[in-house]
Amino acid sequence: MSTVRGPLTAPTRPTSAAEAALELARGGARPRAGGTDLAACVESGVVAPGPLVDLARAEDLRETRWTEDGGVRIGAMTTVAALGTRPRLAEAYPGLAAAARALATPQVRSVATVGGNLLQRNRCPYLRNPAFDCFQTGGEGCPARTGDHLRGVVVDLGPCAAPHPSSLAVALLAHEATVVVVTGGGSSQEGGQAERDLAALYDGTDPTRDHRLAPDELLTAVVLPAPVPGERAAHLRAAGRARAEWPLVEAVVRLECAKEGAGPVARAWVAVGGVARTPLRLSGVERALVGAVPGREPGPGFDRALEGVADLCSPLPSTGYKVDLLRASVRDAVERALGAPAR
Template identity: 75%
Template sequence: MSTTRGPVIPTVTRPTSVAGAARNLVDDGARPRAGGTDIAACVEVGVTAPGPLVDLLDVPELRGVRWADDGSARIGAMTTVAELGADPLLAGAFPGLTATARALATPQIRGTATVGGNLLQRNRCTYLRNPAFDCFQTGGDSCPARTGDHLRGVVVDQGPCVAPHPSSLAVALLAYDASAVVVAGPGAGDEAERGLAELYDGSDPTRDHVLAPGDLLVAVALPRPVPGERAAHLRMAGRSRAEWPLVEVVARLECAEEGRGPVTRASVAVGGVARTPLRLPGLERALVGSVPGEALDEGVERALEGIADLCSPLPATGYKVHLLRDTVRDVLEDALESPRR
């Protein structure tokens, strides 16, 4: 049993530019703090190691939405979830993303939590957040949840840790082929884009994202929106408010004839089921040709049943196999306005 973790009061710096924040992260070995809805709890119980913090609230470059001439968008990492969900231009261009933001947590949390913080938060495993236990993420050599209480754990087993990734926005952004914009080093000119999926590595049990100390997530970049998109989002949880999802699904369907014709391209992303958010490429291929207003065809139904083949449930997470399949079906029926099975 560990006795080394406990409450820590860190020092805090408050830069006013991306360059200053990046410099503090590198020079001081500090961690970034966004809205603070997660890191404060992590520091209190010792999940986050002792050390200084860089508060990003006073960096204006990290807030808001910037639009390019082609309709693509860049969303600052310090944009709040509430701002994301309430933006009418974003809702018109990326409806699955704003629907996800509006369903996340509570109004109070949405008003404080940020895009970057949601993407890079720590997982919600009760063993990680209990100072009486050690695990891979706190310097231990095992995952106590794997043989203990893992009722909310993964159903797609990617590696030693069995805590699902907690980010709802990551699911939506993955469905939109978004990129993460990262500054690696003390210079604001060192921005680099990487696919959203590249932020995570399910085989690494020691961390919830792959950014190195000193890296700063400054924005997410969304490609040009597609006319005729149909989108839907659904999260299944034990209660309707302030609960982490057991399964979460975002579907985007690009349809001919400004949304009235057959599906020409599909994107289906799922969360709450693995160490990383996932896409379902087999189902995406099967959806091409589906017609809005009609029942899901046999090919789509076969692909839905095939979701079970992707799963490797733990002893207590077998229920998620059926929950995942049925949630995906509900989302597709909502997006296509199809009759229920």
């Protein structure tokens, strides 16, 4: 006889972010956005069935608001599909749009949300197999380190060997996004709203969790600064197959170029994923790209910086291949950005 696994009680369905935050502040419940990862986590035993706060009716979590300075605030319940298909967003933030369009499948993108993608659990097969214990399930070790870690980290930041799975986090890091978090009931005297750097969501040295939000905190929006003039961007996803595959390495490159995109690079942003417990910026590569000219090879300074990426890496026995794959992916993304038509 089959056993149905799932929440034991009906979820609450708040109609606003403030109501949702208040429900979470009472304790014992977890938020549900699109549910694409949560359902899989419950089914595999990664999380125990329990009370849910369903965010589907919180319309303010779906709002996209353009700010006076030309930036944008995107609600956490905005679907991944919307990031890649809304013309104004795609024109203003091409690196983010490209990453969104490459993620998963059309069916998943139409349901999965911005907040859910940023806060999803990692894809380590040991975490998602109830026969194993690890740091994230209350155990005292990482079985992947001595077992199957072919897709594991190559920039080793801490005890857990699973790369962070969020493609949107890589793109948003390159776009210097911040996140809005409501704590302890939102508008109550004990609670409040805070805006944090995206990088503050993650801590590669803590093996027990994939993000730093507390159980009573709710991510309500991401905020992107105004697009830079003369921007060129590219996204590259290195995977074992073209569709519905988690990336082995991912790169998002943004270049601010003079003369409306035709002149030399004034600033560069290079973010990578699939290689560490958190998404990373490659600051040395970014500095080396200043002065590069669109339509030309980046130059010897870039080559040296790219070779230096190996110094960041401390591969596991089976992830040494990612060192070369990381450098090749960044080079490819940079060359695409330099050769792409200006916005």
